[in-house]
Amino acid sequence: MNRNPDSDFRSQGLWARLARGEVSSEQAVERCIARYEARENDVQAFAAFDAERALGEARARDRERELRGPRGALHGLPFAVKDVIDTVDLPTQRGSPRYEGRRAEQDAACVRLLRQAGCVLLGKADTVEFAGIGRDPPTANPHDPKRTPGGSSAGSGAAVATGMAPMALGTQTGGSVIRPSSFCGVAGFKPTYGRVPVQGLWLHAPSLDTVGWMAEDTELLARTGEVLTLGEWQAPEAGRRLNIGLYRTPYWSDAEPSSRSAVEAAAEKLAEAGHAVEEVDEVPGAENLNEWQDVIMHGEARISLMAEYGAGKQGLHEDIIEEVEVNRGITPRAMAEAYDGIGGLRPVFDKRLADYDAWLTASVPGEAIPRRDGNGEATFNRLFTALQLPCVTIPGLTGPAGLPVGVQFVGARFADMQVLAAAAMLEYLLAGE
Amino acid sequence: MNRNPDSDFRSQGLWARLARGEVSSEQAVERCIARYEARENDVQAFAAFDAERALGEARARDRERELRGPRGALHGLPFAVKDVIDTVDLPTQRGSPRYEGRRAEQDAACVRLLRQAGCVLLGKADTVEFAGIGRDPPTANPHDPKRTPGGSSAGSGAAVATGMAPMALGTQTGGSVIRPSSFCGVAGFKPTYGRVPVQGLWLHAPSLDTVGWMAEDTELLARTGEVLTLGEWQAPEAGRRLNIGLYRTPYWSDAEPSSRSAVEAAAEKLAEAGHAVEEVDEVPGAENLNEWQDVIMHGEARISLMAEYGAGKQGLHEDIIEEVEVNRGITPRAMAEAYDGIGGLRPVFDKRLADYDAWLTASVPGEAIPRRDGNGEATFNRLFTALQLPCVTIPGLTGPAGLPVGVQFVGARFADMQVLAAAAMLEYLLAGE
Structure with missing residues (x-):
């Protein structure tokens, strides 16, 4: 498996070491800066990055931890923010030449919640213009510079894949979180629509736009969800038998062999470990x-x-x-x-999903495509975004070119933490290889 | 009829005279400033008002009209903006002590569209905190200072009722445009959900929040709708027979005699003029x-x-x-x-509404209530806001205390201009009294 081009770094589990107090926030930010210096020239994940500012914020969080203890599980964690999400410290340019150098007067609500929990803002991750249409960012796929990192949360995916940030906020209107997560080989999460506050976002298609995020691993996805008020994270209990539906969607014929193999390998892995995996009948309509x-x-x-x-x-x-x-x-x-x-169809899917811990499906049609051909298709994302369902993609499988291909877990509305738990179980099984 | 406490001013039809070139934008703004100076002390409609700035903007629009002609029907029109909608020239405080003196770095999209069409920003109309819950504004009902102007677009309603602004933007999440319009005795409009851009708004309940507006008359509501990209306004054809449904809603028992009488008087007026008015059966659920x-x-x-x-x-x-x-x-x-x-229920209502030009119903339970008792109930608004339907309230009828009681027209989703045309017809008939 070539899960990550920077696996030496990633294997150190920055966020977990920070949470255990084995590294300080300042050290964590220094690691991110070192990765930035090593990789940003080739990858171009960031629209703005201020190392000194981030170090200052990290030192303040470290002092605070000494004096009063951590604010929570993510105290001192460095994070990047997609450039359509307002930040007061760094420009928010929305990927648009029109907004070059724009400064918002307040952090977006999701950024405020993370900083209130002690997280440290690193920089702004580049994006497709308005997270929708127009200018493409210069960001390259960290695994192959000729391939796309996926849009529109391109910089967020690339930043996490390279270890330049252990966690990065994105947004999804079609497939803008799950797709770049899959292409870049990181864990990605789009929660239930409407559960994360939208104040301070550029809204492109407001009835679809959802704040999502990428992270080193599924537990960090979940811990971020706790801060963003999605509920309490409970890691899957050892020995618990999951009930997983294998849902091919009406678009399965658009899945390339790489993506089909990834889903089937994941299903097999789960079944081997004693979990129930059954094919889900198509939902009419x-x-x-x-x-x-x-x-x-x-x-x-x-x-x-x-x-x-x-x-x-x-x-x-x-x-x-x-x-x-x-x-x-x-x-x-x-x-x-x-x-x-x-x-x-929303209540119909919810009802069908209620019989399962989650449904397993494709994240993307296949591996990252050449940049000259665009950002890739959101074939396996648009339906779930429309249905407002929580979606998690996890890495660990690869296609014929050796590039990452994620697999996706989908759950009923508001079952965010339950779907994350199912994904964490597969992540654990894949890591055991 | 005591349609308006400042009817001498209102009868001059400021916006129509401006459109016909009978007054300049500077003169129109001067009229608003004169009304502001005469009434603001008692009414307290504005959270911010900058007379000099508005005069300067008006003079620029007048020069532009001379040199290149008007940008459109609303060129030079002064307007007020509810304080939860961002403006770059004036503070946007969201009715909250937390945001005292806050300056947004860009106009909200709806404000940009109006200014792009040549409209002139007068001031920020006061509001209930976050247009939702918390601090009430000091705004008084222009007809009776002991009564509420209605929330949350309190200042917008009072500003238009007093002639301090011929048009004012508000927002509606429950009944926050229709109710203050009715209590203050002005024309008010909440368009189909999602049809007016929300960039730059404080979003309180994003799946319900809709930009709406109040104005001197229904045609100005419609002309504003044209600028806000709702489509082309066509005044109702003379001699056209409207098909109006009288829809009492499941909440009719909450309507006071004043509101029932207003609806029945409107129905009678329409029927007398040859329009079809028939009772609508209740929609199950x-x-x-x-x-x-x-x-x-x-x-x-x-x-x-x-x-x-x-x-x-x-x-x-x-x-x-x-x-x-x-x-x-x-x-x-x-x-x-x-x-x-x-x-x-949305498609069910749409289908039922398709047989009519509009449905006539109550705007509010009755006249404005004492301020000590709150801002009034949104009983006849919440269902239509939830259904995403376009709603127009028009003034012209009064209750036992001599205070305004509006009547409401509701149409199918996207039938915004059609519903405005039905309202304009009744407005015409009531003005003929």
Whole structure:
């Protein structure tokens, strides 16, 4: 397995060592800076990075720990933030030339919660313009510079994969967290829609946009979720038999052999360890979900971008102009049909998912594609984003080019911690190889 | 009829005279400033008002009109903005002591669109804290200082009622536009959910929050809607026979005689003029809508306020602390049931509404209540906000205390301009008295 190009670093489990008090926050930030210095030239994960500022914040957290103890499990943890999420210390440029050097006057609510818990802001991870459409970031896949890291949370995925940050916030509107996590070979999580506050985010398609994050491992995904008020993390009990559904989705024929093999290898691993794995029958109507998601995403994006368009075409990416002017001919009737079609399936999926700890499925169609061909498809993400379901991708498997291919766990709405626990179980089994 | 305490001013139809070129933008702003000087001491509609800045902006729009013509129908129109909507020129304090003097670094998208169309920012209208819960503004009802102007867009309603602004932006999460419009005796509009961009708003309950606005008359509501990309306004054709449904809602027993009389008087007026008015049968399940809306509003508000809570209790209103700590015991299951219950009724209402130009119903339970008793109930708003339907309230009728009581028109999703046209027809008929 080539889970990570920087596995020497990763195997040190920075966050766990920090939590155990084996390294200080300052040392953790120094590690991240050393990784940044070693890798950023090639990877270009960051739109902004301020080493001195982060070191100062880390030292303050270390002093605080000495005087009053840690604020929680993530006290002193360095983290990166996707550049469509406001931060007061560093510019938030939204991946857009229009917002070069922009400073928000307040941290986004999700960033505030992390800093209130003692986390240390490292830098801003680069992104596709407005996390949606337009400029692509210069970020390279850390495993192969000619391949995409995946969009739109490209910098977040690359930063975690290289050890430049043990955890990074992203956002997902289609597949913008799960896909780059898979392509970069890290653990990634998109929680239930609406459970993480959105104040201070650029909202591209507000009924879909969800804050998500990537991390060194599943437990750190879960610990971050605790800070972001998703509930209490409970590691899966030893000996507990999970009930896993293998859900191929209506789009299985779009999965390449690499992704099919990864899902089947994961299913086998789980079954070998005594967990129940059974094929899930298709949900009638699910075959429309990706198309409905597309209608809503582009219909809402047009509205979100209207004021940018109104400010003049100068400096505005041609794809954004096209999104506003053409908008794929999306009508109000099509929007209503898409909203209602998805809305009708949400309780159906929830009910079917209630019989399982989680469903196992593909994260992506396959390995990271060449950058010249784009950021990859969100085929196995758009339906779950539309359904508002919590999704976790975990690394550990690879494709024919030796590149990472994640597998995805999906659960019912609000079953965030339960889905993370199922993912943690497979992560444990894969690490045992 | 005592439609407006400042009817001498209102009858001059500031916006129409501006559009016809009979007054300049500078003169229009001067009128607003004169009204502000005459009334603000008693009414306290504004959290911030900068007369000199507005005059300068108006003069620039006047010069531009001379040189290049108007940008559109609203060129030079002064407007006020609810203080939960960001503006770069004036502070945006969100009605909260925590945000005293706060400056946003960019106008909210809805404000950008209006200014791009040549509108002139007058000031920030005061609001209930975070447009949701906490501090009440000092704003008085312009008709009776002991009564509430209605929340949360209190200042917006009072500013338009007094002629301090011909148009003002608000937001609605429960009944926060329609209710203050009715209590203050102005025309008010909450468009279809999601059709007006939300970038730069404080989002209190994001799946419900909608930008709305108040204005001198229904046509100005519609012209504002054009700028905010809702489509083209077409005044109702003379001689056209409307098909109006009279929808009492499951909450009709909560309507006071004043509100019932207003709705029945409106129905009679429409019928006398030859329009079809028929009672609408109740929609099965609709009796749950207000309760579901309540669950979602408080469930989401807790998440929105979490980072405020995390910043410490000092200066935080006790109602906000309670919202976060207690949250009425709302569970994830209750949230999902509410989302799905409402989601299932949306297409049902749309289908029923498709047979009508609009449904006529109550805007509020009755006249404005004493300020000591709160901001009034959103009984006839919460269900329609949850259903994402466009809602218009128009003034022209009064209750036993001589105070305004609006009547509301509701339409299918995306039928915004159609519902405004129905409201304009009744406005015309009432003005003929």
